[in-house]
Amino acid sequence: MPFDVVVAFFILGVVAKLMRAELTFPKGLSQTLTLFLMIAIGLKGGVALADHAHTTLITQALAVIAFGVVLPFIAFPILTYFGQLSKVDAASIAAHYGSVSVGTYAVAVAVLDSQSIAYEAYFPLFVVLLELPAIAVGVFLAKGASLGSERGKLLHEIFCSQGVVLMLGGLIIGWMWGEQTQQIMPFFKELFHGILALFLLDMGLVAASRLSSLKSTGSFIATFGVIMPLIGGLLGGLLGNLLDLSVGGITLLAVLGASASYIAVPAALRVALPKANMSLSITASLAVTFPFNVLVGIPIYISYGHWLAILG
Amino acid sequence: MTFSRPIVFSAVVAMSLILVGVLLASLNVISWALALVGVLLLVANLFNAVALKPSNEIPMVSRSTIANSAVRS
Numbered sequence: 156m157p158f159d160v161v162v163a164f165f166i167l168g169v170v171a172k173l174m175r176a177e178l179t180f181p182k183g184l185s186q187t188l189t190l191f192l193m194i195a196i197g198l199k200g201g202v203a204l205a206d207h208a209h210t211t212l213i214t215q216a217l218a219v220i221a222f223g224v225v226l227p228f229i230a231f232p233i234l235t236y237f238g239q240l241s242k243v244d245a246a247s248i249a250a251h252y253g254s255v256s257v258g259t260y261a262v263a264v265a266v267l268d269s270q271s272i273a274y275e276a277y278f279p280l281f282v283v284l285l286e287l288p289a290i291a292v293g294v295f296l297a298k299g300a301s302l303g304s305e306r307g308k309l310l311h312e313i314f315c316s317q318g319v320v321l322m323l324g325g326l327i328i329g330w331m332w333g334e335q336t337q338q339i340m341p342f343f344k345e346l347f348h349g350i351l352a353l354f355l356l357d358m359g360l361v362a363a364s365r366l367s368s369l370k371s372t373g374s375f376i377a378t379f380g381v382i383m384p385l386i387g388g389l390l391g392g393l394l395g396n397l398l399d400l401s402v403g404g405i406t407l408l409a410v411l412g413a414s415a416s417y418i419a420v421p422a423a424l425r426v427a428l429p430k431a432n433m434s435l436s437i438t439a440s441l442a443v444t445f446p447f448n449v450l451v452g453i454p455i456y457i458s459y460g461h462w463l464a465i466l467g
Numbered sequence: 468m469t470f471s472r473p474i475v476f477s478a479v480v481a482m483s484l485i486l487v488g489v490l491l492a493s494l495n496v497i498s499w500a501l502a503l504v505g506v507l508l509l510v511a512n513l514f515n516a517v518a519l520k521p522s523n524e525i526p527m528v529s530r531s532t533i534a535n536s537a538v539r540s
Contacts, residue, residue: 237473237476238472238473239473373473374474374508374512377477378480381480381484381504381508382480450500451500451501451504454497455497455501458497
């Protein structure tokens with residue numbers, strides 16, 4: 156089949172919404188699915204970190220943080236010059252695209268697993284590291300270095316977002332408890348693909364419901380939602396190759412570069428940039444970039460990963 | 468006829484995606500999907516361009532002003 160089985164559930168969600176089928180997820184369930192995926196990814200990465208911790212990881216982590224800083228600086232001029240957006244809106248969207256989507260990462264991992272493509276299992280560490288810098292850069296692009304009284308609130312939103320707390324928490328628990336996590340791993344490991352399928356069904360419904368917003372945001376936002384993931388994916392793949400990662404690792408770094416946040420960044424930027432039009436960034440990341448990455452992007456990044464690995 | 472910068476940018480990106488998708492189609496099936504995305508963006512951009520109207524077309528306010536001044540003279 157052209158798509159992975161979990162991706163088929165995303166398509167089902169989109170089709171169901173477009174057909175106006177009576178299908179809604181309780182808000183609590185959507186939240187639970189996200190929490191499960193974050194803890195599962197964090198735990199798995201933590202256990203791998205305990206087994207594979209080495210000094211090159213520090214270099215890789217620093218390079219990944221630098222990557223997270225650079226991405227908004229690439230997106231910002233595209234949004235201001237070609238999109239003619241205001242500085243605040245452009246900075247807000249740039250921050251979303253510098254950060255990552257845990258959902259896209261989870262789909263990429265599932266696709267790599269189903270195709271038996273090996274990847275560095277400590278990658279969740281990079282997911283957490285990429286969540287943070289883009290928010291700070293986005294605020295800097297909009298306001299410069301002056302934050303005033305909002306600094307404390309913003310730092311709280313950045314470091315206490317559910318993504319950072321759960322994934323970093325899962326990483327630390329997995330790393331410190333190592334083998335002992337086997338007691339709880341059947342729950343988080345065996346159910347992972349099933350929960351991901353439900354999560355994608357929900358995301359399909361959400362993405363399809365956001366499609367109508369594209370009429371008001373204009374075609375530039377749709378174009379940006381496609382071209383920015385390709386730029387981020389291209390650079391992520393190159394960085395992965397430079398860091399000597401495996402084919403799966405190159406693919407995952409491309410996926411992280413290509414994905415856009417829709418959970419952590421909106422929450423933080425509502426505090427830091429209250430004047431930013433969040434509808435633009437959420438529509439771009441949820442209605443365009445997430446479906447593009449899940450349906451078209453991930454297979455392209457896998458082929459790109461293979462191609463880079465052959466080139467060496 | 469001149470179009471706004473976002474419209475031109477979107478059209479160029481859409482056509483580039485179509486070109487890259489078609490060129491890479493012999494290597495990878497998914498490239499067709501990339502070309503299809505380009506086509507969808509191009510269509511969306513056309514609708515957007517029609518909705519916004521090119522900038523050399525005389526706006527309705529100007530038309531009525533011209534008509535009024537013609538009547539007065």
